[in-house]
Amino acid sequence: MKGVEDLLDLINRVFGRETPSKEVAKERLRLVLVHDRSSVSPQFLQSLREDLLLVISRYMDIDDRDMDVNLTTTENQVALVANIPVKRLKRFSNA
Amino acid sequence: MGEVLVVTSGKGGVGKTTTTANLGTSLAMSGNKVALVDADIGLRNLDVVMGLENRIVYDLVDVVEGFCRLKQALIKDKRMESLYLLPAAQTKDKTAVTPDQMRGLCQELRGEFDFVLIDSPAGIEQGFRNAVAGADKAIIVTTPEVAAVRDADRIIGLLEAANMRSPHLIINRMRPSMVRRGDMMDIEDMLEILAVDLLGVVPEDEQIVISTNRGEPAVLSHSSKAGEAYRDITRRLQGEVVPIQPLALDGGIFQRLRKIMGFGQN
Numbered sequence: 001m002k003g004v005e006d007l008l009d010l011i012n013r014v015f016g017r018e019t020p021s022k023e024v025a026k027e028r029l030r031l032v033l034v035h036d037r038s039s040v041s042p043q044f045l046q047s048l049r050e051d052l053l054l055v056i057s058r059y060m061d062i063d064d065r066d067m068d069v070n071l072t073t074t075e076n077q078v079a080l081v082a083n084i085p086v087k088r089l090k091r092f093s094n095a
Numbered sequence: 096m097g098e099v100l101v102v103t104s105g106k107g108g109v110g111k112t113t114t115t116a117n118l119g120t121s122l123a124m125s126g127n128k129v130a131l132v133d134a135d136i137g138l139r140n141l142d143v144v145m146g147l148e149n150r151i152v153y154d155l156v157d158v159v160e161g162f163c164r165l166k167q168a169l170i171k172d173k174r175m176e177s178l179y180l181l182p183a184a185q186t187k188d189k190t191a192v193t194p195d196q197m198r199g200l201c202q203e204l205r206g207e208f209d210f211v212l213i214d215s216p217a218g219i220e221q222g223f224r225n226a227v228a229g230a231d232k233a234i235i236v237t238t239p240e241v242a243a244v245r246d247a248d249r250i251i252g253l254l255e256a257a258n259m260r261s262p263h264l265i266i267n268r269m270r271p272s273m274v275r276r277g278d279m280m281d282i283e284d285m286l287e288i289l290a291v292d293l294l295g296v297v298p299e300d301e302q303i304v305i306s307t308n309r310g311e312p313a314v315l316s317h318s319s320k321a322g323e324a325y326r327d328i329t330r331r332l333q334g335e336v337v338p339i340q341p342l343a344l345d346g347g348i349f350q351r352l353r354k355i356m357g358f359g360q361n
Contacts, residue, residue, distance in 0.1 A: 020277025025241050026284055032241075033248050033288065 027076075034078040038071050045069060052082065061087040097128075099201045099211040100332075101230035105246030107217030109238045110267040113303060113313075115214040116144045117322065118234075120312040121329035123178035127209040130169065132181045132200075134226040135216035136191055139183035146173060146310020147180055156184035159196040165203055174315065179208075189221045194228035201229025210332075219253060227254065233262040234294060239269060239280040248289055263294035265328065270299045282339070295328035296339055297321050 038044050049069045056062055063085040072079050102115045112135075119131040133141035136156065142148040153168035158181070165181075172178035181204075184191060204211045215226035227233060233254050237247040247264070254262050266285055273279035286293055300321035306313040313322035314329075330337045 022274075022277050022280045022284065025280055026288070029241055029244055029288055032245055036245065036249060037252060 031073065031076070031078055034071070035073055045071075052084075056084065058090075059092065060089045063087055097205040097208045097211055098232065099205055099213065099230045100232050100234055101134075101213040101215055101227050102234045102236060103215035103223065103226060103250055104217065104236045104243070105219060105250040106237075106243045109236050109243050110297070111217075111236050112140050112144050112214050113307065114234070114236050114265060114267065114297075114325070115141060115212050116312045117314045117325040118329055118332070119178060119210070119212045120145075120172075120175060121314040121326050122210050122212075122332065123172070123175040124314065125329060125333065126177070127333075128177040128207070129175075129210045129212065130179045130181060130204050130208045132204070132211060132213045133183035134197070134213050134222065136183045136222065136225075137185065137188045138216065139185050141214045142170075142180060142182045143310060144307055145180055145312065147182075148310075151182045154182045154184040155200070156187050156191045159192055159200060165200075174311075189216070189225065192225050194224055197225045198229040219249065223250075223253075227257065227259065231260070233259055234265060235262050235291065236265045236267050237285070237289075238267050239274075239285060244280070244285060244288060251289060251291060262291055264289060264291045265294050266296045268299045269296050293339065294331060295324055297324040297328075 049067065052069060053062070053064055053067065066083075066085045068081075068083040070081050072081050102111050102118075104111050112133075115131055119129050123129045131141060131145070132155065133139050134155070135141070139154075142151060147170050150170045152170075153163040155168070157163045158165050158168045169179040169181055172180065201211060201213075213226050213230060216222035233250075235247050235250055237243045251262055264286070266282060269282075270279055274281045282293065282296055298320050300313070300319055302313050302316060302319035303321050306316065306319065306322075313319040314325045316322050327337045327339075
């Protein structure tokens with residue numbers, strides 16, 4: 001089976017269908033660094049939380065005690081997931 | 096007052112010691128008074144790369160513990176008048192020295208030398224913290240590989256947290272032929288990821304193995320491409336503007352001609 005895969009790999013490469021391995025490396029690095037960087041400083045999420053709170057509060061009253069901000073990593077993406085209970089929206093005029 | 100530079104990387108085996116030896120030798124060749132400090136206590140190697148392993152009497156730990164004076168422990172290089180090595184202790188471990196002691200040592204060295212280059216151990220533990228403690232600037236060595244870049248990123252984060260001025264990056268062991276066929280990250284890819292200033296790019300070069308075998312840094316040989324890159328970096332360290340030429344990495348016109356004519360490639 002392995003031999004067949006290698007052969008397919010070779011054919012794909014010859015016809016230029018495979019992603020160059022440096023692109024694979026970059027993509028893997030991008031994902032792993034998002035995770036590494038967020039865990040380097042424990043203050044990272046706390047400070048993001050506080051800044052989010054500040055901006056969102058301009059538009060609505062939110063319940064900051066039940067606010068949940070986290071990074072989640074799946075196979076091929078990292079997402080910032082924030083669950084922020086809204087208590088009241090502010091009146092917003094365009095003027 | 097001299098400048099203290101730490102050469103660090105996070106990951107082991109990317110070329111910290113080779114870089115320290117070559118930059119130090121090259122800085123001394125251009126007339127500077129240079130001290131090389133091996134901060135890799137317990138796993139010293141800068142002495143063998145410099146070919147000075149038979150001249151060690153005292154080491155860094157002897158100095159900080161006050162068993163000898165700094166001048167007694169500094170080994171004068173075989174070739175360069177103005178180049179000295181302070182070897183690491185081989186029989187102690189990283190905890191034999193504290194960051195405060197390293198700061199004191201760097202302060203003393205900076206009074207005597209134009210450049211002090213500290214060869215940091217791999218890792219992010221006390222050995223690394225000791226190595227960076229007394230430094231003004233950091234040179235990060237990495238290679239175009241996922242593990243090395245990831246560790247470099249971690250080191251950059253730690254240096255920022257320690258309020259060290261923006262680190263400079265050396266990309267080591269670049270292989271132009273692999274970059275050309277898309278199987279190795281190129282300079283731009285790595286700068287985009289790490290977002291630091293580039294100090295230089297050193298091509299993969301068999302001459303480095305030969306130089307290390309002989310204990311003679313590659314900058315001393317004019318046939319070494321890596322040596323040439325290290326000489327360029329040295330000029331940049333002294334404030335000269337030396338462009339990084341990707342074409343030079345591709346072997347230049349003669350090698351490309353040779354390649355076209357079918358005489359193999361680098």
